[in-house]
Amino acid sequence: MEKKNLDWGNLGFEYIPTDQRYVSKYRHGAWDDGAMTADATVQMSECAGVLQYCQACFEGLKAYTTEDGHIVTFRPDLNAERMEASCKRLEMPVFPKERFIDAVEKVVKGNAAYVPPFGSGATMYIRPFMYANGPVIGVAPAEEYEFRAFATPVGPYFKGGAKPLTIRISDFDRAAPHGTGNIKAGLNYAMSLHAIVDAHKQGFDENMYLDPATRTKVEETGGANFLFVTKDNTVVTPKSDSILPSITRRSLMIVAEKYLGLKVEQREVYLDEVKDFAECGLCGTAAVISPVGKIVDHGKEICMPSGMTEMGPVTKKLYDTLTGIQMGEIEAPEGWIHVIE
Ligand code: PLP
Numbered sequence: 001m002e003k004k005n006l007d008w009g010n011l012g013f014e015y016i017p018t019d020q021r022y023v024s025k026y027r028h029g030a031w032d033d034g035a036m037t038a039d040a041t042v043q044m045s046e047c048a049g050v051l052q053y054c055q056a057c058f059e060g061l062k063a064y065t066t067e068d069g070h071i072v073t074f075r076p077d078l079n080a081e082r083m084e085a086s087c088k089r090l091e092m093p094v095f096p097k098e099r100f101i102d103a104v105e106k107v108v109k110g111n112a113a114y115v116p117p118f119g120s121g122a123t124m125y126i127r128p129f130m131y132a133n134g135p136v137i138g139v140a141p142a143e144e145y146e147f148r149a150f151a152t153p154v155g156p157y158f159k160g161g162a163k164p165l166t167i168r169i170s171d172f173d174r175a176a177p178h179g180t181g182n183i184k185a186g187l188n189y190a191m192s193l194h195a196i197v198d199a200h201k202q203g204f205d206e207n208m209y210l211d212p213a214t215r216t217k218v219e220e221t222g223g224a225n226f227l228f229v230t231k232d233n234t235v236v237t238p239k240s241d242s243i244l245p246s247i248t249r250r251s252l253m254i255v256a257e258k259y260l261g262l263k264v265e266q267r268e269v270y271l272d273e274v275k276d277f278a279e280c281g282l283c284g285t286a287a288v289i290s291p292v293g294k295i296v297d298h299g300k301e302i303c304m305p306s307g308m309t310e311m312g313p314v315t316k317k318l319y320d321t322l323t324g325i326q327m328g329e330i331e332a333p334e335g336w337i338h339v340i341e
């Protein structure tokens with residue numbers, strides 16, 4: 001199959017419409033059979049639940065071309081399960097796991113010409129999402145929904161690729177205690193927009209959010225979980241009920257322990273102890289692992305010993321092993337790689 005003529009090596013993290021997307025409609029208490037469409041637009045009632053009360057959630061995963069020429073995705077079952085959790089919390093109907101995976105497969109196959117070649121540095125980002133398109137005016141869940149999935153080829157999430165980021169402690173919260181921080185609801189991202197625009201204006205790449213109840217513990221950024229490495233090479237990741245359970249982070253903890261023989265800890269991480277870590281990184285589907293070189297707390301700089309020029313050594317090993325697994329260069333744990341074609 002002939003690939004599209006794109007400048008794969010210079011793609012950013014931007015939406016490029018592709019040829020086919022999947023859509024299934026929920027009406028009268030049931031999902032229809034679903035179908036592919038070339039139409040990239042959506043039409044709905046002015047009173048749709050998503051427009052009035054933000055009833056929407058989404059997922060994000062990637063398709064990769066492996067060294068031997070297959071197209072694969074990484075742990076799509078976990079995206080389906082997380083979307084199920086998001087739907088339940090938002091009183092939306094669940095889109096069944098097997099159908100979620102089938103939709104991902106159809107979208108990747110329908111746009112195979114846009115899946116970046118092996119070694120290009122780019123990947124295909126798949127965005128399954130669901131929203132209430134039925135009308136509601138009293139505050140209530142809608143009765144009609146759409147599940148959709150589209151795909152778009154992407155490069156690195158942060159411009160500059162592996163160059164360490166400078167982030168700041170945010171004065172804004174992205175989640176509330178007992179709120180929706182642990183699901184992938186669009187409303188969480190709306191909450192973070194002012195904070196990220198302001199962070200960029202002040203010259204920072206991202207925000208570090210603290211726990212909203214005490215503001216003493218590290219939570220996550222607007223689009224990724226944190227990983228820290230101690231001076232004796234233990235990989236530490238924050239535990240909190242109000243952060244998104246990142247599939248990349250959960251996978252990296254297994255990679256650290258089983259592939260690299262490192263000690264791992266998932267625990268509360270206090271802001272006060274961040275200055276004692278050797279390395280810091282942001283992890284997620286879009287972020288992969290993006291190193292953090294500096295964290296600024298209201299003018300006070302915490303400079304990671306790994307510096308501002310390259311990834312720390314443990315972060316680099318984690319990055320190489322995870323991406324090696326995703327691209328088929330390193331044998332994956334059972335069930336992690338879902339071959340599409
Ligand atoms: N945290 C937030 C707020 C995110 O939006 C994402 C992206 O999906 C992540 C963490 C990373 O999750 P994952 O590794 O499953 O992509």
Ligand code: COI
Nearest residue numbers: 060061223284285286287
């Ligand atoms: C992802 O990594 O898939 C996300 O959803 C993060 C988003 C901010 C692009």
